[in-house]
Ligand code: HEM
């Protein structure tokens with residue numbers, strides 16, 4: 001986390017043009033004053049570098065002392081980090097003293113990222129020494145019922161779901177409430193706040209350029225987004241109704257229990273999809289095309305093709321969740337943009353670090369449903385390792401986003417603070433290996449992304 005703090009502080013120093021405020025090395029000349037934030041950032045970066053250097057050295061010394069208990073590749077990764085440290089200090093000194101032109105652009109950022117990666121890899125190898133590199137033995141997708149099988153004949157292992165349609169002798173009001181809430185559930189409302197924040201962050205980033213962000217753009221983008229997510233969620237419920245019956249977590253879903261007939265659900269989904277496209281089209285054609293792509297990607301590519309067939313289902317499926325970033329950007333500018341794509345990259349890399357925690361908690365349930373999720377196919381230790389890798393990749397992508405934009409200290413502080421909380425939760429998951437630790441890490445993933453997106457909006461619009 002110290003190494004990450006350094007990378008983030010470095011990116012902030014670059015954005016704030018700290019080298020202009022402090023062009024001497026190793027210390028900044030002149031009095032330290034609160035009036036010059038760039039000078040404060042320059043000092044902060046150097047003090048952090050000193051402290052983290054001491055920490056890295058202490059870690060390496062401890063590892064060497066205990067080398068009998070530490071595997072060779074952990075020591076090698078640590079050694080790489082340690083060797084890169086003085087290299088990184090030297091590059092930093094050259095950059096601030098005016099020699100940046102002699103170095104490849106971004107050399108300091110790149111070496112910092114490699115250093116952080118080396119330490120994370122050492123940590124993952126140390127925490128999960130027994131992680132097998134071969135697939136779990138004996139796992140195979142259970143012969144399930146095809147997603148489009150609407151025969152109503154229960155398959156083997158399949159619980160026979162009792163229709164839970166509100167009986168007609170119940171008061172009308174109770175029946176209406178039950179039906180409305182069942183349709184509401186089809187839209188997967190619990191995901192909406194975060195996906196809407198993704199689109200909001202995309203809009204906020206786009207509006208730091210020339211176009212002004214209007215209330216109309218915000219309302220149409222979030223309105224279209226809510227409708228599109230509702231449509232995608234509904235199609236997902238329709239297509240997975242047979243598998244949903246087999247899993248404890250999903251067996252009470254409205255279509256699985258026949259509370260909502262398939263035909264009506266399809267009509268509901270199509271209505272939401274059409275409404276979302278009409279709303280997006282009020283913005284521009286690109287926003288509408290991206291909205292349609294998101295619906296099709298999640299409903300067809302992810303749900304039908306990837307999810308039942310490949311262990312990389314949720315990794316590739318992350319494209320669907322990343323698209324709202326591009327939609328938000330396109331809503332404001334009418335085109336694609338690098339910063340919007342970088343935000344989409346953050347969401348894409350965050351998705352496995354978010355979902356693999358649930359995959360661990362619901363491993364047996366997913367196996368019952370016949371889904372080749374990572375813990376089911378490759379085992380829990382490999383999944384925990386991948387959570388750490390994707391978390392590290394997300395944190396680095398967040399720094400890359402800062403480099404490409406004018407996001408400032410609110411954003412940098414948020415990614416460090418909540419990135420630290422997320423990392424802490426994942427480390428506890430590695431040590432405790434319990435269901436509650438997996439849920440804690442899942443909630444930390446949502447807290448990290450949620451606060452990061454709010455920080456983007458605040459930094460881009462208010463500061
Ligand atoms: C392939 C990609 C993803 C998969 C497989 C996945 C899976 C899941 C699952 C299974 C749940 C539990 C849902 C429930 O039982 O109600 C969940 C919850 C959630 N997901 Fe994801 N997710 C993915 C991507 C995303 C994305 C891109 C976002 C937003 C940016 C997101 C935000 C959320 C939120 C906010 C919750 C609810 C948390 C809560 O109830 O406290 N997910 N996800």
Ligand SMILES: CC(C)=CCC/C(C)=C/CC/C(C)=C/COP(=O)(O)OP(=O)(O)O
Nearest residue numbers: 191225228229232236294295298320321324
């Ligand atoms: C703008 C727009 C249309 C965006 C759509 C993107 C979208 C809905 C992304 C979320 C992906 C998601 C929550 C998957 C849930 O997994 P799952 O369906 O495998 O979960 P389950 O096991 O609960 O069915």
